[in-house]
Amino acid sequence: xxxxxxxxxxxxxxxxxxLAVVVVVVACVVAGGLLLDPAQIRPNAGxxxxxxxxxxxxxxxxxxxxxxxxxxxxLGLSLAIGVLTAAVGTVISAVLGVCAALFGRWVDGLISWxxxxxxxxxxxxxxxxxxxxxxxxxxxxxxxxxxxxxxSLALLVRADVRQIRGAEFLLVSRGLGRSPLFIAWRQVTxxxxxxxxxxxxxxxPHVILHEAALTFLGFGFSPQTPAIGILLSEGMPHISSGMWxxxxxPGVTLLxxxxxxxxxxxxxxxxxxxxxxxx
Amino acid sequence: MAxxxxxxxxxxxxxxxxxxxxALAFTLVHASPIDPIQAYVGxxxxxxxxxxxxxxxHWGLDRSPVEQYLAWAGSILQGDLGVxxxxxxxxSDVIATRFGASLALMGVAWLSSGVLGYALGVVAAxxxxxxxxxxxSWYSYTLSATPTFWLGIVFLVVFSVWLxxxxxxxxxxxxxxxxxxxxxxxxxxxxxxxxxxxxVGVANIAMHTREKMTDVLNSxxxxxxxxxxxxxxxxxxxxxxxxxxxxAVTLQFAYFSELFGGSVLAETVFSYxxxxxxxxxxxxxxxxxxxxxxxxxxxxxxxxGNTIADVVNAALDPRVRSRT
Numbered sequence: 240x241x242x243x244x245x246x247x248x249x250x251x252x253x254x255x256x257x258l259a260v261v262v263v264v265v266a267c268v269v270a271g272g273l274l275l276d277p278a279q280i281r282p283n284a285g286x287x288x289x290x291x292x293x294x295x296x297x298x299x300x301x302x303x304x305x306x307x308x309x310x311x312x313x314l315g316l317s318l319a320i321g322v323l324t325a326a327v328g329t330v331i332s333a334v335l336g337v338c339a340a341l342f343g344r345w346v347d348g349l350i351s352w353x354x355x356x357x358x359x360x361x362x363x364x365x366x367x368x369x370x371x372x373x374x375x376x377x378x379x380x381x382x383x384x385x386x387x388x389x390x391s392l393a394l395l396v397r398a399d400v401r402q403i404r405g406a407e408f409l410l411v412s413r414g415l416g417r418s419p420l421f422i423a424w425r426q427v428t429x430x431x432x433x434x435x436x437x438x439x440x441x442x443x444p445h446v447i448l449h450e451a452a453l454t455f456l457g458f459g460f461s462p463q464t465p466a467i468g469i470l471l472s473e474g475m476p477h478i479s480s481g482m483w484x485x486x487x488x489p490g491v492t493l494l495x496x497x498x499x500x501x502x503x504x505x506x507x508x509x510x511x512x513x514x515x516x517x518x
Numbered sequence: 519m520a521x522x523x524x525x526x527x528x529x530x531x532x533x534x535x536x537x538x539x540x541a542l543a544f545t546l547v548h549a550s551p552i553d554p555i556q557a558y559v560g561x562x563x564x565x566x567x568x569x570x571x572x573x574x575x576h577w578g579l580d581r582s583p584v585e586q587y588l589a590w591a592g593s594i595l596q597g598d599l600g601v602x603x604x605x606x607x608x609x610s611d612v613i614a615t616r617f618g619a620s621l622a623l624m625g626v627a628w629l630s631s632g633v634l635g636y637a638l639g640v641v642a643a644x645x646x647x648x649x650x651x652x653x654x655s656w657y658s659y660t661l662s663a664t665p666t667f668w669l670g671i672v673f674l675v676v677f678s679v680w681l682x683x684x685x686x687x688x689x690x691x692x693x694x695x696x697x698x699x700x701x702x703x704x705x706x707x708x709x710x711x712x713x714x715x716x717x718v719g720v721a722n723i724a725m726h727t728r729e730k731m732t733d734v735l736n737s738x739x740x741x742x743x744x745x746x747x748x749x750x751x752x753x754x755x756x757x758x759x760x761x762x763x764x765x766a767v768t769l770q771f772a773y774f775s776e777l778f779g780g781s782v783l784a785e786t787v788f789s790y791x792x793x794x795x796x797x798x799x800x801x802x803x804x805x806x807x808x809x810x811x812x813x814x815x816x817x818x819x820x821x822x823g824n825t826i827a828d829v830v831n832a833a834l835d836p837r838v839r840s841r842t
Contacts, residue, residue, distance in 0.1 A: 355535065359539060360539060360817050362776065364778065368543060456667075456786060458802075481679060486675055490664075493665065
């Protein structure tokens with residue numbers, strides 16, 4: 240699809256708007272994590288079970304902890320884990336994808352089999368298995384998520400590299416005696432960086448959602464940690480007694496953060512590769 | 519390629535996949551810090567060293583990991599998945615009693631989200647840029663960013679707590695033996711988890727169908743059909759459905775994996791006694807045989823979805839058929 244001259248600037252402007260939104264959201268979460276009074280997340284910071292109001296924007300839970308402070312802390316945790324796991328996932332995808340495409344049929348067969356295997360177990364089940372194996376806690380969450388989100392990006396990278404591996408400059412480079420590792424790292428990897436960037440940003444929402452899901456199910460953090468999943472699972476028993484704010488606010492804020500990042504990912508993709516996304 | 523040959527190839531693939539999954543799962547669990555004996559007897563029961571060693575020998579835990587894996591895989595091949603340490607009954611029994619409930623849940627969600635999602639996608643594509651399209655796109659976009667379990671909680675708040683239409687959890691009323699629960703009561707407890715799973719599933723298929731249908735409607739052959747004087751309805755019937763149904767069906771079967779994951783969350787939120795909530799219990803309670811059993815079942819489930827997708831795709835699309 241050809242891109243008209245008029246469309247390009249609009250795509251770029253949209254991208255900048257999305258980027259600004261994400262930056263503001265992240266800045267707010269970080270600032271909130273630093274500035275909000277940590278005493279607010281301890282019990283009896285306010286009257287227990289009070290609905291949202293001016294003093295407690297998101298209300299308080301049954302122990303009188305301020306839900307707003309807890310939610311902001313939870314989002315900070317989600318973002319931190321999201322960046323870490325998405326980065327690890329992207330690196331795994333890049334290494335395996337490039338290796339599969341460049342290092343011959345054997346390596347390709349092996350990596351394709353591993354990818355098949357990893358896709359063959361449902362995402363969440365695989366994560367639970369990994370988290371169980373590591374024994375929960377932060378390492379369980381990080382490993383469980385980082386090792387289960389790389390497959391589709393690895394396939395994309397592999398397809399991309401297969402397209403450029405026959406290019407003349409690579410053949411010349413090989414003829415001049417460059418080692419395969421040099422070619423893979425110095426000549427192929429820079430070309431797939433845009434793809435990796437898009438992959439990273441698009442992986443991010445999934446990663447955050449799954450982190451919340453895992454913590455909700457009870458893998459991962461200790462119950463005192465203000466993670467979004469834990470806030471929601473703690474709130475569950477009190478929801479039937481009408482404390483809706485315990486469920487609604489942490490979820491909505493998480494939803495908004497995920498939406499902002501997903502939008503940003505789509506727009507980066509549109510600008511970098513107009514053919515794949517018909518805006 | 520002949521059909522027989524293809525079937526053999528698929529079975530071979532399933533066999534290597536299962537061997538891989540079981541080996542992977544076994545290796546992982548073997549490397550985990552959880553002690554199966556302590557998990558079995560419970561954390562608060564003290565064992566003398568002698569009892570401990572005898573249990574180890576009894577279970578074959580003193581043998582090498584490879585021997586243990588082969589013994590485990592061998593008994594699985596004979597249909598013996600081991601004994602659940604939480605429920606103290608064979609794993610196959612636990613799975614058999616729970617899988618039905620999960621299948622019903624996933625089946626209903628799968629069908630309704632597929633049909634509704636496809637319909638919404640078609641409507642959005644034919645009214646592209648208009649109000650309906652915006653609503654569908656907005657819905658899909660938002661739902662794809664929504665945590666499944668949170669949506670379940672919201673439904674719980676709205677329909678069970680505020681409106682009082684549905685009970686708060688469980689597959690039947692509290693305190694009534696499961697074989698005495700009537701059909702209406704079952705349906706009553708079934709609606710909200712099914713609704714949650716469906717609502718999430720719609721997003722994926724609607725977005726995809728919208729893109730696919732838009733491509734079709736912008737294609738040269740549709741322009742030609744329009745020039746020949748076909749009405750919008752005829753164009754949809756003659757070109758739109760045929761070209762967008764196959765990818766949609768493929769996508770929906772490939773969705774089995776996400777569906778299974780979603781059912782874990784939905785079942786846990788609504789304490790629905792299916793395979794998903796059992797998996798959570800097994801993993802949190804250190805019930806290794808049950809956990810491994812469910813992992814294997816889920817792999818077969820996903821494989822079945824992908825295989826059906828291939829077959830259906832070949833049946834619907836003559837281009838794919840001639841290629842294989």
